[in-house]
Amino acid sequence: MNRLPSSATPSASSRHELRILIILSALMSFSSISTDMYLPALPTLVSDLHTDIGRVELTISSFLIGFSLGQLFWGPISDRIGRRLPIAAGLVLFILGSFGCAGSETIGQMLGWRVVQAVGACAGPVLARAMARDLYARERSAQMLSLLILMMAVAPLVGPLLGGQILAFWSWRAIFLVLTLCGVAALVGVWLLPETLPPSRRSTVPLRETLVSYLALARDPRLLIYAIAGGFYYGGCYAFIAGTPFAYVDYYHLSPEIYGFLFGANVVGLMVLNYVNSRLVVRFGSERIFRFGSWIAAISGVVLAINARSGFGGIPGLALPIFCFMSVSGFIVANSVASALASFPRQAGAASSLVGAMHYGSGVLSAAMLGWFADGTPWPMGWIVGAAGIGCLITALLQTRLAPALTLAVETA
Template sequence: MSKDFAQTAPAFPADAVAAIARPPRLRVLAVLSALMGFASISTDLYLPAMPTMAADLQADAGSIELTVSGFLIGFSLGQLLWGPLGDRYGRRIPVAVGLLLFVIGSGGCGLSASSGQMIFWRVVQAVGACSGVVLSRAMVRDLYEGSRAAQMLSALITVMAVAPLLGPIVGGQVLAIAGWRAIFGLLVVLGLATLAALFTIPETLPIEMRRKDSLLSSLRGYGRLLMHRRLIGFAATGGFFFAGVYAYIAGTPFAFIEYYHVPPQLYGVLFALGIIGIMLANVANARLVDRFRSQRLLQFGAIGAATCGVVLFVTGSSGWGGLAGLAIPLFVFVSWSGLIVANSIGGALQDFPERAGAVSALVGALHYGCGILGSVAVSTFANGTPVPLAVVVGVAGVGCLASLLLLPPAKR
């Protein structure tokens, strides 16, 4: 790691480079991947339990789907706080505080007696979880820049994808053995374990590199960042894609389990197919980014997402192909995450190395804010069929491609 770090981050003092380089590379990769994984594991683990939760809490499908939307609201807005805190106080302490909030929120979810209580604790859980996600991306930017940052983000996402790959499968088994409340108990344990692991790696932002302005001034700085067309282009491309992904997360438990009568234990297997696609696409992105540059790969991914969205709109709305007609375009759609997410985040971070925390927070807030719209749209128009899911994902795919118009042409 020290060689890559020295070549790509000359602005850091030599002693800081040496301090960051000492821990084994696999340990740093594992901790950062775990932090990034909280966005997905917090939801994916309980997806198979959503119909059971609805029956136990005497709530309809739309109310339980709003637990996904509530999580996204907390996750989106919380990032705007953690980003400036990470730029001012370093990365580790804000992440540690966030993990404690995550543990408290997970415990509250497990003790909830109504869908309203569940939504509230999901917001608390999300505010805590997002600290690790936004600041782990900033830590990557502390260490790398340009295509190398996009490459490392792809590597992290590939490792992190194990969480959503196993999440629904593990969640389905925990549901069968101990009930849905035990799923949130497992999240408490995972939060505490990650908190302990956090302090096995060093701080990546030295004191001399931290911003000295006030938190209020940093928050006002978001307005200036929103004036950069290139940043917004990258953020919007990923944002529309996130709208489709979270429509998929909120809508497939009911579309697969209730409409097509897939057993909850097998839902995790179907969900895993899309995650395998994400992992393979991220591996491809990490290998190709130096050759084709991240913006070109982002364009290719957006074209693929738009194509899958249109196909899904046709098959899901008409019922053509049954379960396969719905599942196959969905799985291919989410697989394009491997080319879209890392490259959109890396592109946005590239121009603002001194504000990596704030930019990462803003991009993350926009991404997950769009995810809110996608999940809420599926919940609002839920009618017991896969049609709302197909329509939302179709619109999201086309919007992802259209957002590329905000970017200048990619350089060879």
């Protein structure tokens, strides 16, 4: 149910909703721009910071560590004091972290500032999801999350292209300076965002009890199964994000600019299927579309693994299955998040934080595994994405069979 003021006229309500969507999509984009924009520069960082591929790939893992753990903090805070102030505080940390990355002289400094950047960056996405849950019920929430992802997909579409151009004319440090300016602009614009959590609906649970509430949420199958399935999928996504710069630029010798275009093609597919999902989810239901997307993720992941191992198809042999895998984010992410949060309207911030931490935590593992098993070929990326797709599908199918019985057990406990 839409919770916008009933006294608003249809046109005023539509403009108000559009403004909220634009602001929330910008906030959700910070997870993407913080990584996607500097991807073309990863090979350059190896030489400039006098390190190796494995340690440079840890700049993605360190970001994901801060991003996943930070969400566990912002969600409960926002449930108590509202959404706007925590978002502003997060943006300040993002600005400091981005500026610190720009001035890093060693890989250790870069890793540390990436954690700071991530702790700040995660406030936007996690609280944007909670705001969508504040305003809308389950199916409408999934629809609005798809529209949010569709709109914010401009960031990963433009990010690698812009990063490649900045790298061509300046350096990787300028990329982080641009991110600093993005944070400043968002901080100025956040004051246009209305507060979606009125005092009457705020949590009164003491923060010291947050850990207990997280443990309770983590044991609840209504959230856990969807979070695990989404976590598998995110693991595959971050194996792609960390692996393709070296697979395309180092192994197949593509220029950073061409890499940006290949990366952007995946985002176009993601945008299209998010739009399709926003049109179909009310008719077919979020769970059915989620399972369909899981099947596609599993099949395309297996094809990618086979091609990466055999070398079949060269660059197209990698790019086409990756395109299919990444595109079905439009069917998997919004629907799994909306389904996970549907049963927790009074704990939307904490539930969103836990789901996000599990999703990005899986990215920490997959990006780290990519560094551990790096052999100079696309094979490690291929088998990690393939395993992630299979895990997503198996968990989605288990949800279909087990969730009703487990939910009944929770309700009667």
